[in-house]
Amino acid sequence: MDKNVRKVLNEQVWYLATYDKEPNAVPVAFKTVLEDGTLAVGDVFMETTLRNIQANRKIAVSVCNASTMEGYQIKGTAQYVTSGETVKMFKQQVETLFQGKTTAKGVLIITPERVIVTTPGPENKKEL
Template sequence: MGSLNEELIEFIENNSCEVATVDEKGIPNVAPKGSLKAMDNETIVYADMYPGRTSENIKKNPEVAISVVNYQEMEGYEIKGKAELLDSGPIYDKVVEEVSKLPMDLPKPEYAVKVKVKKVINHTPGPNAGKELQ
């Protein structure tokens, strides 16, 4: 299993991200997602307010890749993991609560998407680019 250290958790929670999935025919989909939070050092969760291809793909193939990037600092990481769609329970309730605190008028999330981290790959330019974080 991949592991998230404190620095990486802070990075994930404070930068933009895109979630990549594939459908049953192998056709990729990439969608921007906000609200990424680390539940612990092996699990990420985000709110899915506008379910579409991403959630449909996860239902058929739960393997995802999440790209998190800070373009100003030229720093980024790819997180590979297995996603699970939650539409009830304590994790879902916590995500709904967090979204309701945001200073914008957003719909109630259809899902909380829980991602169990399998590996983290460094995408920051330099000698460690492309290497898996341990």
């Protein structure tokens, strides 16, 4: 994944889109780009997203810098995990932020298959 995409992903809120019987789009704050280029999202309040992923592993992530309009859409597949170092990391982050009142239940690992430019201009819709 190129450095510009990583930068926007690291600095902005992501929006996840899933679909089974109904479309679902949600903003996520507990997220990171892992070293191998996969995306990780901590599950604190996911319900419809997880139901959709159980039925259809396809997912889209949209991210945009509102000031510059630089944006990307990442399409791929998702897998839900409940153990491992990434889960421990999110549990710690969530417990710290919410002062122990809630925790991360697991992590959605997203394997990117396509990265598409959504920035207005001549590169719009270009696949990276």
